[in-house]
Amino acid sequence: MADNGQSRTARRKQKKSKKKPIWKRIFLIALIACLVIGLGVAGLFSYYIATAPEIDASKLKTPFPSKIYDKDGDLIADLGNKARTKVEYEELPDVLIDAVTATEDSRFFEHPGIDVWRIGGAVIANVTNGFGSEGASTITQQLVEKSFLSHEKKISLKVQEMWLALQLEQEYSKKQILEMYLNKVYYGSGAYGVGKAAEVYFGKTDLSKLTLPEAAILAGLPQRPSAYNPYENPELMKDRMNTVLSLMVQHGKISEKQAEKASDVKIKSLLSKSEEENNKYLAFLDRVRKEVKNKVEGANIYTDGLKIYTTIDTDVQEHVQFLLSENENNPIDYPEPQTIEVDNETKEVDMRAGMVVLDTQSGAIRAIGGGRNYTHGMNYATDINRQPGSTFKPIISYGPAIENKQWSTYHQLNDDGPYEIKGSDQEIHTWVNGGHYYDWVSMRFALRESLNVPAVKTLAEIGYGTAQKFAENLGIEFANDQIALTDAIGGSETGTNPMELAGAYRAFANGGIYNEPYAVTKVEFPDTGKTINLKPESKAVMSDYTAYMMTDMLKTAISEGTGQLADISGLPVAGKTGTTNLENKEGSPDSWFTGYTTKYTISAWTGYDYQKAILPDTKIPHALFKNTMMEISQGIETPDFEKPDSVVEKPVEEGSRPAKLPSDYTPSSEIVKELFVKGNEPTSTSEKFDQLDPVESLKATFDKKAKSIKVTWDYSSDDNVSFDVKASVNGGSMQGLSSTDDTSLEISNVEPNATYKIQVTAVSEDSSASSSEPSTVTVKASGKQDEEEQDEEEEQDNNGTEAMQVSSVNASFNPGNKKVSMSWDYSGPPATYKVVIQGISSQQVSSTNASYFLEFPHPGKTYTVSVTPVGKNGSNQGQQGSPGSAQFTIPTDQGNDEGTGNQDGDNGNEDNNGNGNDNGAENESENDSDEAA
Incomplete structure (x- = not known):
């Protein structure tokens, strides 16, 4: 029967469900899961313990030095074996023990090897911030890790x-x-063990003489021995020392008063006079240490017994160090120290220098010149951050333009500065040719002469984002991650160093393939047999046409432009200069040269620690580059750069805009060969030098009575022309008779019975280089003359010729308008004058003065001007008299000082603190120019 509407079966099910609520099921499942996990963790931990290494007493007491090998696998350094001094526990003063335990392990003498309280705190921190964020290692654990793990x-x-x-x-x-711990710990500067550290830093071999501040320094160093190195970073070490003193107060080791007194001590006053050095390749080994530290987690080259294989070429390294030394045979002429005012204090400062040599094909670092007489401290090859000047132009402006817009090396740019920065009252100038600008120039010429205005215009046209991406792919890091307009001339807040620049330029030399420069190829762990390969991966960062075309232009910059002092005969070399300047101050605080062959890439910098100091010589980087490249290239084959199929070379009529092919009539002096990305080469032909239509209906008749020949012709074209008339007598050479606007000419006093061949050529009045094919006609002067009359006429001709003499020729060049002004004296029969400037121009004038616009003046070059009178009338007509001549010289300040003594002004902009002004101040200028054409 049903009970309250429910069956017995239903009531039984309801009663059963009430006996086991859902939370009990969940709890039971969770309990089972925890047991399973616990058993799993216990099993895993048991496995870890079972596979732990045995305690080896020999490893506890002696650190294992790492061995460093060169590119050929030869041992060059054994780091650690010379920087060890063992101390006994009884030699350790209480102040040192207290400083170490307060800093590293305050309950060291109480715990059994692990500190439960520290583990609990570390667990919470690791759960909150991620595994590894905070350690809980005791001194005992640290000793275990350094010895066995x-x-x-x-x-x-x-x-x-x-x-x-x-x-x-x-x-x-x-x-x-x-005792074992303090003998094993690495303290920086190549010293491990507290005994050696006390000797290196304080000159003390008796540890009992350590003071509280010295003990605090030694206790603080092991955490970050390189960063806290008191020789290199005394201020950072001071902060670390104060932290140790605070911990000693906290744990009752010293009083507040003692800590305050110790804190007042200046770090430098505690240090010994010099830092002990243990290897002659210090700058390179500094890089090795950093690469291993950054790429191999937890590795220590001074204690881990590693085998480190590097890229160093010891011959190259030693030569670089020689050039940066005070050796009396050093060919580099460094300037004497200069005195400057810094913070109301007079300081004597030396020129600094840094240099890097890379293998062009691989990016391997062959040598690092960290500084003049480098020890430890600031590495001027890798650690500086200085404005690059015009060395940035290929990276920021022209490289991206070729890559993204397929510009040719002939691409026309307008150097019509100064360039006004929008939204600012600042201007960018190009200090070339005495303050004048070149107007339209090719990209090749703009880079060759290091013109500023075309560079910033190029950046503005291609776009900031495009340029920044291109540069970042070459390893350039921008200040605030933002490119600025003045980066085009290397004058913003963004700085660089020789290592970074060499790495970027190497991609141009290597067909557009980039990888980060590297000093370490692999690291081996002797205990485990594990090997880590540290060679960076390569990637294509630009097209092969960009790399080749940029290289070709940079070859011109060395052979003809701002880098001529770095040119090396017989070696295919490309490169770029760079200098910077301070706002409202003349001179350069930084000078660069970066260049390359197919074998090596080198970047060199010179400057001062204080950027208020101005370089007395900005050409030392050129000398460092040239001397090094010549030395290391001896005895090896250095092939030229190979043009890829993506690039075509085409002749271009110079001055055409856009580029046009030369016509059949274009003079060879007006043709240049330039590079184009395949498919973008010019197809149209210039008409500038096309020939004019020839004269028509040319006739010549002899008038026996007048003893003259009448020449007439027609010209139907509307071209603005004059006519050049020449004649030969009895098969002789053609002689100029006249240049006339008329279509007729009378030749007087002709020779009887002589045959005249007359030639008439139409010449454009718009361009002296454009003319027609000559038209000719032949006529014979028939009839006899009285012998006496003939002799008289010949005598008149001779007298007239002898009287045709030019004298007092003067010629001068005005750099303001680029004009050559000429004048001369003449007394004799009426004449016109043929004026020739050697190798440049020839013109016919009617007055005793002339001028000529010299579009591309070559600084320091001397030209010869000759003036020849040409008879106009009677028996003198067409006869040439005796010429006069003079010379003029282009002033050397028409271009740069690359070989001429004029200053290279690769000017980026800096403020008085050495920071760039990315608004581009008026002095943001560059004059990396040598010759105007």
């Missing part, structure tokens, strides 16, 4: 570390453990 942040290694620490505490006393 790798430095990787893995749970398995941490479990093994704690297990071995517990074991170690069972076998050794606290004193022994602390």
Whole structure:
């Protein structure tokens, strides 16, 4: 029967469900899961412990120095074996023990090897911030890690570390453990062990003489020995020392008063006079240490017994160091120190220099010149951040333009400065040719002469984003991650160093393939047999046509432009100069040269620590580059750069805009060969020098009575022309008779019975180089003359010729308008004058003065001007008299000083603190020019 509408079966089910609520099921499942996980973790931890290495007493007591090998696998350094001094526990003063334990492990003498309280705090921090964010290692654990385990942040290694620490505490006393720890720890500057560190930094071999500040420094160094190095970073070390003193107060080791007194001590006053050095390749080894530290997590080249294979070429490295030394045979003429005012204090400052040599094909670092007489400290090859000047023009402006817009090397740019920066009252100038501008020039010419205005115009046209992406692919890092207009001339807040610049230029030399410069190829761990390959991956960052065309222009910059002092005969070399300037101040605080062959890429910088100091010589980087490249290229074959199929070379009529092919009539002097991206070469032909239509109906008749020949012709074209008339007598050479606007001419006093061949050519009045094919006619002067009359006429002709003499020829060049002004004296029969400037122009004038616009003046070059009188009338007509001549010289300040003594002004802009002004001040200028054409 049903009970309250429910069956017995239903009531039974309801009763059963009430006996087991859902939360109990969840709890049961969770409990089972926890048991399973716990068993799994326990099993995993058991596995970690079972696979932990054995405690090896020999490894506890002696750090393993790392061995460094050169590019050929030869040992060049054994880091650690010369910088060790073992100390006994009894030699350790209390002040040092207190400083170390307060800093590293305050309960060292109390815990059994692991500190439960520190582990709990570290667990919370790791859960909150991620595994590895905070360690809980005791001194015992650190000793275990340094002796038996790798430095990787893995749970398995941490479990093994704690297990071995517990074991170690069972076998050794606290004193022994602390002694082993302090003898093993690396303290920077090539020293490990507290005994050697005290000697290196304070000149003390007796540790009992350590003061509180010195003990605090030694206790603070192991955390970051390179960063806290008191020789290199005394201010950072001061902060670290104060932290140690604070911990000592916190743990009751010293009083507040003692800490305050110790904190007042200046770090530099504690240091010994010089830092001990252990290897002659210091600048390169600094780079090795940094690469291993950054790329191999937890590795320490001074204690881990690594085998480190590097890219150094010791011959190249030694030569670079020689050029940066004070050796009396050094060919580089460094200037004497100069005195400047800094913060109301007079300082004597030396010129600094940094240099890098890369293998062009691989990007391997062959040598690093960290500075003049480099020890440790600022590495001027890798650590500086200085404005690059015009070395940025290929990277920021012209490279991106070729890559993204397929510009040719002939692409026309208007150097019509100054360039006004929008939204600012600032201007960018090009200080070339005495302050004048070139108007329309090719991209090749703009780069060759290092013109500023075309460079910033190019950046504005291609777009900031395009240029920034191109440059970043070459390893350039921009200040505030933002490109500025003045980066086109290397004058913003963005700085660089020789390593970064060499890496960027190498991509141009290497067909557009880039990888970060590297010093280490691989690292081997002897204990495990593990090998880590550190060669960076290469990537194509630009087209092969961009790389080749930029290289070809940079070859011109060395052979004809601003880098001529770095040119090397017989070696295909490309490169670029760069200098910077300070706002409202003449002179350059930085000078660069970066260049390359197919074998090596070199970048060199010179300057001062204080950018108020101005370089007395901006050409030392040229000398460093040239001397090094010549030395390291001896005995090896250096092929020229190979033109890819994507590039075509075409003749172009110079001055055509856009580029046009030369016509059959274009003079060879007006033809240049330029490079084009295939498919973008010019197809139309210039008509500028096309020939004019020839004269028509040319006739010549002899008038026996007048003893003259009448010449007539027709010309139906509307071209603005004059006519050049020449004649030969009895098969002799053609002689100029006249230049006339008429279509007729009378030749007087002709020779009887002589045959005259007369030639008439139409010549354009718009361009002296454009003319027609000559038309000719022949006529014979028939009839006899009285012999006496003939002799008289010949005598008159001779007298007239002798009287045709030019004298007092003067010629001068005006750089303001680029005009050559000429004048001369003449007394004799009426004449016109043939004026010739050697190798440039020839013109016919009727007065005793003339001028000529010299479009491309060559600084320092001397030209010869000759003036020849040509008879106009009677027996003198067409006869040439005796010429006169003079010379003029183009002033050397028409271009740069590359070989001429004029200053290279690769000017970017800096403020008085050495920072760039990305608004581009008026002095943001460059004059990397040598010759105007």
